[in-house]
Amino acid sequence: MKKHIIFDMDGVIIDSEPEYQKRIKIFMERNGFTITDELSFQICGSNRKDTYELFQENVPDFVMSYEAYNKGRDQVNAEYPLNLRAIVNEDIYPLMKKLKASGFHIGMASSAPKEKILQNLGVLELTDYFDIIVSGQEFVHSKPDPEIYIYTMKKMGVEPKDCYVVEDSTFGLQAAESAGTVVICKRDDRFGYDQSGADYYIDRLAEIEDICLGK
Known part of the structure; x- marks a missing residue:
């Protein structure tokens, strides 16, 4: 029986994507830009740098510096803080x-900044469950590049075929699949994700017990 599992955070442990989408749209409108739903869906699961580059390529006259972009995004996030208790997936606790x-060895591999990951897990009282916590900001390329999962598994001392990964977004699923892991996909039809190619599909995190513990 496999005894290693790695979780993504956003969209898996917390239902944060609708909140992130709202904040991004507020930021863009404040600066005189509009983004289509199609472009919004493309940034789901991306880190902030990749989102900035996507806006540069697809939003006309988007010429602000990355420093200004970051400052503006931080300001909107400060004005609209996440209510983590309201968006946590309660199945995660049992x-x-x-x-x-x-006896599972449990990891976290999220595209979010390490500070934000630790803050969120601390508020939700989940930190102690994780043996390793890895941020996509530690790498040159974030998801869908598989490097974050390859690195996390190496630190956990596990081969990909013996490690479950729980993901939801297109980029996250592609990263996990490319890394050779056993992919568990949490279904989500709200953002146009391509969720093909997973080994298992779940609607609730509680279903992971049946997959991993054979019950």
Whole structure:
């Protein structure tokens, strides 16, 4: 039985993407830009730098510096803080307890900044369940590049074929699949994700127990 599992954060542990979409649109409108739903969907699962570059390529007259972009995004996020307790997937708490009790080695591999990951997990009282926490900002390329998962598995001392990864976004699923892991996809039809190619599909995190613990 496999005893290693890595979770993504956004969209898996917290239902944060609708909130991120709202904040990005507020930021863009403040600066005189509009983005289509199609472009909004393309940035789902991206980190901030990749989103900035996508705007440069696809939004007419988007010429602001990355420094100004970051400052503006930070300002909007400060004005509209996430209510983490309202968007946490409550299934995560009993699932984590069962995985730990069964001897699972648990990792986190998120595109978010390390500071934000630690802050969110701390507020949600989940930090102690994770043996390793890795941010996409530690790498030159974030998801869909598989480097974050390859690195995390190396740190965990596990071969890809023996490691489950729980993802939802197109980029995250592509990264996990390219890394050779056993991919568990949390279904989500709100953002036009391509969720093909996973090994397992779930609607609730509670279903992971059946996959990983064979119950």
